[in-house]
Structure formats: structure tokens, C-alpha cells
Amino acid sequence: NAGVTQTPKFQVLKTGQSMTLQCAQDMNHEYMSWYRQDPGMGLRLIHYSVGAGITDQGEVPNGYNVSRSTTEDFPLRLLSAAPSQTSVYFCASSYKAGGETQYFGPGTRLLVL
């Protein structure tokens, strides 16, 4: 099993550009989520999904969009990048929602100029 994979590893964007961060898991997990990690802030939840076709907002959803058309994939879209979105983004999955241990991808480092 590859576990949770994320692409790209690193990306530079200009303010106003859009892009999609890819996340895939091959463990048949129902629950998937996106976090951002900023210095001194820990990991903050952006969006999550409890199953295909179901998504919901986390703590910091503004400026991001998600969809979940399959169990395996959970892409995160930046609609119009801003310097405040410079961060490291982690995708995670777990067997189901409700406090199950999450498995994290290696992260995407995003720099918005």
C-alpha cells in the first residue's frame, strides 16, 4: 500500500492564481481531511469528508474548496491564492470518522508570492 500520497511536494504561486493540491489514499478509508501547518499554530483543519459525496468545513475553510467524487481522492482547490495561504498542507485519512487514528501524507509546501 502506498498509504496517503500528495502532489505536488512543492509549489510556488503568484497572488490570484488558482491551483489544486492532490490527495489520494489506497486504504479504502471513509474519512479524509486537509490541514495546514503554520509556525506556532499546530495543524488546523481546513475541510473534511466522511465519505464520497460528503464534505464539510473545518476551522479555516475560507479560500479553499473541496470535493469527494471517489473514496480514494480528495483534492483541495485554492480559488485565488493569497500570501496568507503560504503554508504546508497535509492530507490525512482514517478508516472512519469519530476519533480513529489518522494517517498523514508527506505534505505539500506552498509559497504564494
Add this chain to the structure above:
Amino acid sequence: DQQVKQNSPSLSVQEGRISILNCDYTNSMFDYFLWYKKYPAEGPTFLISISSIKDKNEDGRFTVFLNKSAKHLSLHIVPSQPGDSAVYFCAPYDVYGQNFVFGPGTRLSVLP
């Protein structure tokens, strides 16, 4: 205001000695607590957990203690090894919000 605090941003310990990492929380709806370990350029990996019905859970060199009345938990690593050098996140589960809330992390350095 942060619901989860890890008041030591960094900690240095000599190899073979005990490492103690602390975590304080404010939300009484937290009932399950995880610790994650993170190496540079990698995602966090699960280390150990504890349920609110327990006050101690042990797994090899790692022990987590929970004091619910004080809303405090700690992770003990004995003996510490250089490979334990990483950032450690405390992550309680919010039953009401149905999601984990991560602390800011403590960077542990174990010196040979």
C-alpha cells in the same frame, strides 16, 4: 484562544535520560487524546493514545499520563534516543465538533 497548549516550543534532553512533553487543554468535550510525532519533510505519524477513562497508557518506551481534573496530559519517553528527535503534537478529539484539535507542537532534541 488556543484550546490546546504545548507551552514548551522546544526541549533538549541527553540521550538515555527521560523526556517529558506536556499538553494542557481547556475544552471539557475532549475525551480521547493522541500524540503524533513528526520528522522534517514528512507527515505526522501516530505515536500513542489515551482514553479519558484511563489515567495512564504505556507502549514500550512511551507512556502518556492524563489528569482530567487538571486538563493536563504528558508524554514520557524513557530512555530517550537520538531517533526520538522530532516535533511532537498533542491532539485531543473533540466529541462535539467530531474532529481532532492539534496543539502547536514541541520540538524535542535528544543529544548524543
